[in-house]
Amino acid sequence: MRLCILRLPAQHGARGYRAALCTQLTQPLLVQDLPAPRLQPRQVRVRVHYSGLNFADILACQGLYQEKHAPPFTPGMEFSGTVMETGENVSAVKEGHRVIGVTGISAMAEECVVDEKALWQIPDNVSSEDAAVLPVAYGTAWLALHHRAHLQPRETVLVTAGAGATGLAIIDLAVSVFQAKVIAAAGSDPKCQLVLANGASHAVNYSQNSLREQVTALTGGRGVDVAIEAVGGDIFKAVLQSLAWEGRIVVMGFAGGKIPSIPANLLLLKNVSAMGVYWSRYQQEDFPLFSSAMSSLLQYGREGKIRPYIGAVFKLEEVNEAFNHVLQRKSTGKVIISMK
Numbered sequence: 001m002r003l004c005i006l007r008l009p010a011q012h013g014a015r016g017y018r019a020a021l022c023t024q025l026t027q028p029l030l031v032q033d034l035p036a037p038r039l040q041p042r043q044v045r046v047r048v049h050y051s052g053l054n055f056a057d058i059l060a061c062q063g064l065y066q067e068k069h070a071p072p073f074t075p076g077m078e079f080s081g082t083v084m085e086t087g088e089n090v091s092a093v094k095e096g097h098r099v100i101g102v103t104g105i106s107a108m109a110e111e112c113v114v115d116e117k118a119l120w121q122i123p124d125n126v127s128s129e130d131a132a133v134l135p136v137a138y139g140t141a142w143l144a145l146h147h148r149a150h151l152q153p154r155e156t157v158l159v160t161a162g163a164g165a166t167g168l169a170i171i172d173l174a175v176s177v178f179q180a181k182v183i184a185a186a187g188s189d190p191k192c193q194l195v196l197a198n199g200a201s202h203a204v205n206y207s208q209n210s211l212r213e214q215v216t217a218l219t220g221g222r223g224v225d226v227a228i229e230a231v232g233g234d235i236f237k238a239v240l241q242s243l244a245w246e247g248r249i250v251v252m253g254f255a256g257g258k259i260p261s262i263p264a265n266l267l268l269l270k271n272v273s274a275m276g277v278y279w280s281r282y283q284q285e286d287f288p289l290f291s292s293a294m295s296s297l298l299q300y301g302r303e304g305k306i307r308p309y310i311g312a313v314f315k316l317e318e319v320n321e322a323f324n325h326v327l328q329r330k331s332t333g334k335v336i337i338s339m340k
């Protein structure tokens with residue numbers, strides 16, 4: 001997908017706000033003025049400070065994401081910001097509160113309107129930049145490690161795309177909160193150095209050497225207890241084969257573009273469990289769990305236990321450069337869009 005910056009003229013009359021807009025799938029996003037909608041009784045209008053860029057946003061703008069959106073739409077599923085206005089029945093937040101929020105789309109904009117249930121207050125000692133990293137990257141990491149894999153202290157975790165947004169969140173939570181050890185796999189030596197600087201015990205460059213052989217050597221032939229897999233294709237199979245007896249593998253994504261199949265004999269031989277994690281589905285299917293993940297993450301932030309890693313900040317007008325930065329595999333950690 002070739003991307004460039006376009007800007008449409010502001011509409012006359014109504015109060016508006018700037019937003020990134022996907023008007024045609026696979027085409028560059030536009031930055032356009034949109035009219036501010038009226039609030040429903042339980043809705044909140046938030047002045048967005050930062051919106052997290054996720055791989056899913058790119059897939060959605062290509063029409064390749066599992067949740068389809070018809071253009072025109074504003075991408076962006078998470079943000080940090082300040083409450084501007086509340087609907088008449090809102091009680092959870094007040095004007096001026098700093099919040100993080102989740103929304104299927106529409107967060108890559110100066111303003112976002114969401115239900116009060118989709119907002120959580122940011123503790124005073126957590127910056128708006130760091131808070132913007134928590135919902136998707138840390139939320140997925142928490143659900144994968146804690147809720148799905150039931151990670152235990154002193155267990156060993158293998159994570160692929162380890163220098164990515166979710167990869168670094170997995171390393172941070174696994175080490176700092178769940179007291180586990182992490183082997184992080186990534187696609188270049190600088191990315192390997194980054195994961196080591198951010199808490200991984202070992203790094204494996206899977207673009208150069210056999211992932212399975214390296215993990216076997218690092219674990220003395222035992223394998224890892226838990227694997228969180230984000231790349232797919234042949235990497236998935238190598239990770240599956242790197243599990244220890246009664247190991248657990250969590251399918252998180254397919255950044256490499258190929259959805260793998262699971263040879264069932266590999267599950268049987270070592271009594272292995274394979275499972276998936278899909279962060280946003282928990283918001284609909286198990287909101288109390290989803291919300292407790294968010295509250296736990298904000299609490300870790302308040303206690304200084306976690307250190308979100310932001311690799312790049314782009315302005316709203318640079319949203320297409322931000323998409324390209326991730327697409328071209330140049331990004332490390334979280335990429336966020338600043339509305340300032």
Ligand SMILES: NC(=O)c1ccc[n+]([C@@H]2O[C@H](COP(=O)([O-])OP(=O)(O)OC[C@H]3O[C@@H](n4cnc5c(N)ncnc54)[C@H](OP(=O)(O)O)[C@@H]3O)[C@@H](O)[C@H]2O)c1
Binds near residue numbers: 054163230326
């Ligand atoms: N299931 C869920 O709820 C959930 C939530 C969040 C993310 N995810 C998924 O998890 C994966 C990682 O997400 P993220 O937000 O951490 O992404 P990210 O920060 O953009 O990292 C993606 C990484 O994937 C690796 N990669 C391997 N092959 C690639 C390719 N062909 N093109 C681009 N990247 C490639 C790259 O790392 P290397 O160069 O080191 O290989 C890249 O840095 C994505 O597939 C995403 O959709 C799923």
